[in-house]
Amino acid sequence: MSELRGPLRDRMRSPLNEAEVRRIWRAIDVRRARAVRRPSRIVHAGLALACAGLLALVLVLVRGRGDAGAGVCDGDREACVAAGPLTLAGGGEIGKLEAMPGALAPVRFELSDGSVIELSHGAKLVALESTRAAFSALLSEGRGHFHVKKGGPRRWSIECGLATVEVVGTRFVIDRSPGRVRVEVLEGAVLVRGERLPDRVRKLLPGESVDVDESGAHTEIVAPPLPTATARVEPPAAGSAVAPGGGAPVTRAARGSAWRERVGRGDHRGAYEILGAAGIERETAGGDVDALLLLADIARLSGHPGEAIAPLSKIVRERARDPRASLAAFTMGRLQLDSLGQPDRAARSFETSVSLGLGEPLLEDAMARLVEARARAGDKEGARAALTEYERRFPAGRRAREARRWAGEP
Numbered sequence: 502m503s504e505l506r507g508p509l510r511d512r513m514r515s516p517l518n519e520a521e522v523r524r525i526w527r528a529i530d531v532r533r534a535r536a537v538r539r540p541s542r543i544v545h546a547g548l549a550l551a552c553a554g555l556l557a558l559v560l561v562l563v564r565g566r567g568d569a570g571a572g573v574c575d576g577d578r579e580a581c582v583a584a585g586p587l588t589l590a591g592g593g594e595i596g597k598l599e600a601m602p603g604a605l606a607p608v609r610f611e612l613s614d615g616s617v618i619e620l621s622h623g624a625k626l627v628a629l630e631s632t633r634a635a636f637s638a639l640l641s642e643g644r645g646h647f648h649v650k651k652g653g654p655r656r657w658s659i660e661c662g663l664a665t666v667e668v669v670g671t672r673f674v675i676d677r678s679p680g681r682v683r684v685e686v687l688e689g690a691v692l693v694r695g696e697r698l699p700d701r702v703r704k705l706l707p708g709e710s711v712d713v714d715e716s717g718a719h720t721e722i723v724a725p726p727l728p729t730a731t732a733r734v735e736p737p738a739a740g741s742a743v744a745p746g747g748g749a750p751v752t753r754a755a756r757g758s759a760w761r762e763r764v765g766r767g768d769h770r771g772a773y774e775i776l777g778a779a780g781i782e783r784e785t786a787g788g789d790v791d792a793l794l795l796l797a798d799i800a801r802l803s804g805h806p807g808e809a810i811a812p813l814s815k816i817v818r819e820r821a822r823d824p825r826a827s828l829a830a831f832t833m834g835r836l837q838l839d840s841l842g843q844p845d846r847a848a849r850s851f852e853t854s855v856s857l858g859l860g861e862p863l864l865e866d867a868m869a870r871l872v873e874a875r876a877r878a879g880d881k882e883g884a885r886a887a888l889t890e891y892e893r894r895f896p897a898g899r900r901a902r903e904a905r906r907w908a909g910e911p
Contacts, residue, residue: 586631587655588613595628600643602906607646607842614653619646621877623906629660644676646839651689663713664695672804673705674839678903685710687840688804707769707802712862714899764795773803785812790823797832806840809833817853827857831867838870844877865891869900876907884908 589595590611600608600620607619620626624643630636637658649657651670659666661675663682671689675682684693686705693703697713705711760780763772776784781796788796793812800809809832816829834850837843851871859867868891875883888908891898898904905911 587636598626600624615650617648640675640677642677646674648672664693667692681714681899683712769799769802772799778808781808790816790820790825806836827854827859830854831859831863838874844874848874848878865895865898869904872904873907
């Protein structure tokens, strides 16, 4: 082991004075600053590799999403449609839809989600918004029949001046003329909003309609379901049908009780499932006016308007003196014109409703729709004659402009 020579304090004494120490520290600071300003080549290379890796990761993720979207569209058309805006069935933008004035039949537009819009002559519809979650449009004039597919991903909103109609899936009609809007629900339910409605909103159910004009709004229910007593269930009789699965026999009285109970709960679809077309025909043969109106309700409110004609026609044909016969004829005319595309038959039904003494406020509607039905059937002279009678009965009628338009009058 080596020995330290001399006193330790002499060994510990620094050979640098204070000025020399400050000089050394200044040199260190300068080198440190240069190192911060000029990274080494290794640092540069590391940053470049990190950026390249991040870019590659982004490209992989984007390509993966694109491939997944292409796979959905290739294998599931509905999923592909739901992921984008609503378009025409052929893929074109909806833009502006129009039925030229003078068209005798409504113009049909099929959409990419299975919904359908039918515009009567002179009607104009302009799309305002079309996304994966919402579709809105403006019906600037005329009559539009909307069949919105149930269970769709979009909330529909149709602007029509004095009101806004909101819906998810249903069938409804909007009829707009200057200073007036009429909304009628054929199936499902809609919300109608507007400043002239009580509380600024009205919910419409099947068979209900609302008229909104400058003076306010009024609601009507055409042929509403009638309350009926529950039929008595009789004991099984010989020859009764046996329920599926070997259960108790199902008698005619039991079936009658079941469908009437469904109607009492507002379940017209369920009632139709029990009756079917054959059941409606069977019950029509022996039904009174109450039962016939009820059967017509079941057919039209379950989406089977053609099967509502037989019970309504029987009321008009066999019970013409009943005060409800005029209402049955009017309802039949609306179904034939709006749902069945039979304007010539609709014209005869509206004529019958008027001759049977249809009261207000439906009388004006029936006479105005008679003008429309004759015009759509190609009977121009008959349409002008119906217009003359309408203007005689209602010189300041709320549907005068619409009736004149159908008759080709300025």
